[in-house]
Amino acid sequence: MPALQLDNVRKVYQSGDEEIVALDHASLEVGDAEIVALVGPSGSGKTTLLSIAGGLLSPSEGRVVVAGDDISGYDPKALTRFRRDRVGFVFQSVNLVPFLTARENLLVVADFNRADRKAAGARADQLLGELGLGRRKGNLPGQLSGGERQRVAVGRAFMNAPSLVLIDEPTSALDTKLGEQVMELIVSEVRARDTAAVIVTHDLRMTHYADRTVHITDGVLESSG
Amino acid sequence: MKVAMLELRRRPGRFAPALVALVLLTLLLLVLGGLLDGLANGSTGALRAQPGQLLTYSADSKLSLVRSHLDAATVAEVGRVAGVQQVGGLGVVLLGAKVPGRSDEANVAVFGYQIPPRGVPAPPDQVGDVYADRSLAAYGVQVGQTLEVGPGRYPVTVVGWVRDTDFLLQGSLWGSEATWRAAIASARPDAVLAPGTFPVLTVVTAPGTKPTDVAAAIDAATGGATHTVTRGEAVDSLPGLRQQRSTFNSIIYTTFFVAALVVALFFALLTLERIGLYAVFKAMGASSRQVFTQVVAQAMIVALVAFVIGGLLAWAASFAIPPEVPLQLTSARAVEVLVGLVVMSALGSAISLRRVVRVDPASAIG
């Protein structure tokens, strides 16, 4: 079962009198444990595609199926539940809660899930250990380096054991060396858990980490190996 | 929910402005309530303590204890009315009292009574013996002391304490009819009343009767020479009481409203600053309700903490306040302020609901 299936998805925005087509008949399939890099310039629609795949936006037309669930027609409440249970996000600006420790940042997700606190705590500790943050888990984001913060964000994305991880420009704020480290980390985590991932990036140097690269320009997808 | 609590614990400074404002508001509310209760209780204690459901005044007195007087014949008539179980005379004279060892005089109300009010023992046998209200302790009065009341320096000896029986903010001294008459004769010859004449009667109604019916019957029996009212009405008719109560209550309600406004504005700003954070939460799968609950919970906790601090300050202040300021902090009033404050905070924070609902999780990306 593919992790993600986009079928002729269109997203149209109304801006005053104008109609803006952010995504135009986009079709994409991401395999069960596949890593796909989505590359395009600013305004190409890659963020829109990521948002739709993650249930943050609803498509104007077309079908969106994530791990067998057709979310195209979900109402906001259903989408909220879907995001909580099925996908993980790594945001461009990291977006850690500044007054929570690394461990607590991971547990935020469990809070919303109303998951068993003990089990969640154990999972958080395990993830942080794997990410090399075992001894930093009691630190606040302000006390962590840029790379460490990114790792916490990656850990957070995996807390709910998602079927699909969506990553937005993970290296844009980092220098090349650090960027490569982060990409390696993300990829190894994704592979270790047999999850699928879509990584949005405008940095062509990072695409070799993915199984497949897909280009997008002006809302239109073109595939390349 | 835990995130909200952690923020309060880790970033208390963020909530400091709202907390300070709410502490001051709590203090104001408790002091207002305490003064209202103190002024009201200190004025009405003697009447509220009366054992009968009714009080009979003379018709022309406009329910003034000082102006009213009923002669012996009228008193007897009242006693004969059906539904009246017991009639007792009640008289008062307002005087200054010299307390041994003190240079300032205490303001006292010397009462003569026949039927003991709530918490007061039967009238002392010895003429000149009185029970003193606890409020007089603040003026140095002690049991066993002899006070000299009025310009004639009539001596009265305190033989025990009673509580919550003050009259018109003057400390009450409860003595037999003879004691009261002697005090008047000494201090206020113009207010002397003939034996058997009392200003006011306390009327105990027979069980099973409706007090208002008995009141009407009494006034009818005396041919309109009396005006009989329930104890509650008598209390309410004390001069200035109603106005005092409405003044204070309007200030109190306004203050509650201000508290809601403070919380509303503060949390509106806080929400505005945190829109990004809320977008991330929603992107991760938090519902608007979960996010909103956190906001309300924080508001209520800030209110609770403010109440505790404000309460402690008010309690400390009550020791520093001079005795002539009748501040009475009751637990009933404290509960009222606590509940009001917490409810107002919840309502105030609810103003952020629309904002929270409108936060678009998609804004967390890009």
Place this chain on the structure above:
Amino acid sequence: MASADGGGSGFALGDVLTTASGGHPVTIVGRASQSQFSVQPTLFVTFDTYVALRRAANPDATAVPPSAVAVIPVAGVSPATVAANINAAVPGVEALTRSEAVASAPGVSSVQSSFAIVVGLAVAVVALVTSFFFLILTVQKTAPLTLLHAVGAPASYLIRGLLQQVALVLAVAMAVALLMLWGATSASGSGLPLTVEPAAVLASTVVIVVLSLAGVGFSIWRLLRIQPVQAVSRQGLGGTE
């Protein structure tokens, strides 16, 4: 002479009054103002008339002594001195200057002190809350203000704009408040003894204006300390990193 206060008790010159206890009618020959006693309208009569009225009200009275004696000092001697002399020479009396007598009337100090405390607290609360409001309103505008600052608007321009806003809001608020106060005093009648002293209104206004400006001033100061370059960099979504 009748006091004219007390919410218009409806007495006019020439009226003949009989007290509730009957006997001794009294004719109003003049009006006095500011002479209520215990929130009651007052009649000023000769002492003999007073005695007669007292006896009519209480036939059992054995004597009607005066409650107090008014003393006019000889020219050149202060009232305080005369009071002290009397206290020293005459046992069993207390001589007070007029203002002392007013202050020591039973219940007066209680109510006065009570209200003083309430007013004090209320002023503190109102002042703080108002200043707080303005602080918050200005803080909310930090982003656009910093931006303006970054693109070249001088500090004086920003400050002037803010102060104009504050002045306008305060003016409208004061106007509404004064209207409501006027309404309240007209409506209170004899119920609530409400008098509005211009001095008090002015003082309150000044306090509120000063503290509002302080609130605004503080946030402007904070604002000007922010480097304009921060307006250009990606501030992101606030509250997160």
